[in-house]
Amino acid sequence: MGRLTGGDPSLLRRINSAVVLQALRAADSPTLTDLVQVTGLSRPTVEGVVEGLIETGLVVEAAAGEGATRRQGRPARRFRFRTEAGHLLGIEIGPHRVAALLSDLGGRVLDTAQRPVEERAPADERLERVRAVVADLLRRTGVPRDSLRAVGVAGPGIVEADGTVRLSTALPGWTGFPLGERLRRSFRCPVLVENDANAAAVAEHWQGAATGSDDIVFVLAGLSPGAGSLIGGRLHRGFGGAAGEIGALHLLGREATPEKLLSTTGEPLHPLDEAQVAAVFAAARDGDAQAREAVDRFIRRLVHDVAALVLALDPELVVIGGWAAGLAGVLEPLRRELARYCLRPPQVALSQLGEAAVATGALRLALDHVEGELFAVESTVTGRRRTAAR
Incomplete structure (x- = not known):
């Protein structure tokens, strides 16, 4: 394996892209000059990164006057992170209901949906209820399925790293159920499965008590x-x-x-x-x-x-x-x-957050995953992730 150095162009491009994208997301329609000041990168580097991010659809030039103060002369170009460039799902699978939240890439909830389910419903029936809730939510909001960047799912039980439920006494047929594998067949994006109480803890830390x-x-x-x-x-x-x-x-x-x-x-x-x-x-x-x-x-x-x-x-x-x-x-x-x-x-x-805590935590886990993909740099030598400063 070749040695990756600090001067490796590919690594530098990825670092610069993560830093600029993070600055764009944190600011209110910054100019190129603003981004140069915040990131410490050269103007040509920032310009190149921004143009590349526009091509990917993650960044767009802001509308005239957006985030600007009135000055004489031609206004400077401004840019913004496109939170609408993708969507996230947070799903709760419980004994008596299935609930889902749909958000943009900024974590702003766009709509919610839920359906009751019988406590003794078998695993396959419960999974079909999940698919029905998601289909209803996407149909109502007009969001295409391929716009989903990540899906977080939370329910009762001990969950393996691959999304298999190792043990659950709350749901019939749930112990040993390959929940992550089954749900990945329904989505063309990463699916993250977590215990319900863990997800609720994440939610309360994000938006709650x-x-x-x-x-x-x-x-x-x-x-x-x-x-x-x-x-x-x-x-x-x-x-x-x-x-x-x-x-x-x-x-x-x-x-x-x-x-x-x-x-x-x-x-x-x-x-x-x-x-x-x-x-x-x-x-x-x-x-x-x-x-x-x-x-x-x-x-x-x-x-x-x-x-x-x-x-x-x-x-x-x-x-x-x-x-x-x-x-x-x-x-x-x-x-x-x-x-x-x-x-x-x-x-x-x-x-x-009450009964919304579990689904909100699942949504946050999906958002964390996408943020890691967008704002992190993976070293192929060490296998460790370096995340741009927040």
């Missing part, structure tokens, strides 16, 4: 709670992708199963679904003593699960999402109990 914190735990609190965590602003998946699977603690025999935990009769709660649990919560709010005890047990379980992560990771912030985010008064018990269990109690906040 955790925008000002880089060390966070997001708890997707349902019947079998899961958690996603960011350490130093980076998603922590663990060695095998199973980090944050706190819902597995009851499998160790530490406490009762969710069916018993939320029962108000002493008998396991069947069917164990959102409607049943919502009824228990509503009864507790109305003063039913047994329902209050059930909700108290739920909160105690949640506190113990969250405390285990807090002690291990020492986050600045814990964000509560899922069903628990809708529980009246859930924050104070959590704060009080975490103060008892944890050496340094974190801040606790409710999710700001």
